[in-house]
Amino acid sequence: GVVVMDYDNRIASLNPSAAKIIGILSEKAVKGRALAEIREQVLLDLSEIPMHETRTIGLYDGTIYKCSLDSFIDRGFPRPFYLIESLTDELRRAEKKAYEKVIRMISHEVNNTTAGITSTLDTVEKELEGISDTDDMRQVMQVCIERCFTMSRFITNFADVVKIPKAELSPVNLNDMIRAMIRFMEVLCINRNIRLSFHAHDERLPVQIDAALFEQVVLNIIKNSVESIGADGEIVITTSAHPSVLEIADNGKGISKQVEKKLFNPFFSTKPAGQGIGMLFIREVLSQHDCHYSLRTYPDGWTRFVIQFNKQ
Template identity: 30%
Template sequence: MSTTSRYQKLFEESIDSIALMDSELKLIEVNESFRNNFEVSATGSSFQDFFAEASLYDEFANLLKENYNVEEFETILESGEGLKKICLINCVRIVEEEQDIYLAVIRDNTRRKNAEQELLKAEKLSMTGKIARSIAHEIRNPLTNLTLALEQLKDEIPDDVDADLYFDIIKRNAERINTLITELLNSSKPKALKLELMSLNEVVNSAIELVKDRLNLKDMELQLDLDQSIPSLQIDKDQLQTAILNLLINAIEAMKEGQGVLKISTWQDDYVYLQIADNGKGISEEHMKMLFEPFFSGKRKGTGLGLLSVQNILHSHNAKIEVTSEVGVKTVFTIQFKSEM
């Protein structure tokens, strides 16, 4: 009995992707699920071709070489059309007629992982809101007392004592603390939406109008690729425009004057997408992990609440936002909307 026929039942009944590979990890046979998930029409391809990055394959291959099997190896695989999938791989060596054969079972965990990430974001946003309300209560009361005491003190200081500089410092910083609390509350609390059915492109164009002067002043190029066939969405125009405007301003500020190229595009498949890309300074891997954290900012004078507010507005629209970046090359924000909300 051939190796392929020995596992025929497994091939036919499994909903997971299954591949038989030779000692060089080239495909001998794959099941229907593998062909559908990775757009494979013929065998002979190298398993390496399906890994999103060479380093991920090297890690997998080294584990297989050392242990002759790999259990629950989480990695990112890529379909023939470039679609990335978060997968778990179980692979074992089988000795058949003095030949090494490898059987790999691949489970697509993309939906589960995405659902976990969305749940985590929602929980984090909810927790941020609770902390913000607690901070507001605990700080605003003594801050109000401080401001009142400052005004009383100003009345009691003799005219010949010049303390205006110190009074101004205390007042400005008290006002800044109060502003930060207000912004934190606004950026983290659930948004009450005034939804209307309208074109996403219309909202994008209205946001672009508000930054055109900045683009012209800094001699930056704007590239638009808006799909006019995308369906209308249930949108709160003012809030979504605010979120898009925040992303556009961030992109402009990240690019060099006279060299910046801002690319904005919309398209659709099962979802409707908006993408904002710049060729600016990029975001480091360390900073990417903190991008939507409150009070984290890459700007010297930033409050670190802008992207938190963006995320909150998009979450209220049942939209997802993803970020990819390469330091010194580009940053890309991709927003995914459901066609029917």
């Protein structure tokens, strides 16, 4: 996308690609205005980029753009312009390759080490069974063994992200799938006094998905909504057609603008003990399904995870 400024550093023109990326409906809405004036109305804020420099900017839907500010000579005077290039696919491929290699290496080393330690501790603990005054020592060894198992489970969670199976797509009625999941999802909500409701579109909504993987995505999103609310709140699931869209909204504590841009980064989490695995799983599965998705808190205070399915 390209945004061309006038001599007073106001928007003179922009191409359709730039308009789509920035998030404006028409050139008329922004023509003649400074970028700083419209920063609250657009998805991509370019106003802080210094001349002849490049910045990488991430959005709430996980997309990443390389944004550059440069100039060209027009009638003897420099005119600034912004060049916006998508880096999402390229960066994600590089990211995935890097974290898969690191996770495999760490998983191999940790599991081999903990297996040796637990085996040794177990043997020593059994040898101490017939010796008096060794109860405290045996208890300590049991604690160490349990810690080794915990560490192994911890690293296995990361390894599982690398092993996400390839999606096997088949036709599924989106409304029927959500209805079948409602009872289980209600269990997550009832003890916290969270109201869960489903507003299904009247039409049948056939989508091509891997039902097992997609159900796990929905459950992860609902779980995040429940944790965001804590207690006494509401989660609303909505489907719509043309195109087929699934929206999961909650009135929890919301997401800040700073956090929005990092939500789909590998292993990023806002939770004190979080590992960021759930959001990474969601990102990978939705990417496999070629879905467009976004997660952010809107001015009305509701946080919405929106998943749009490509035309089937």
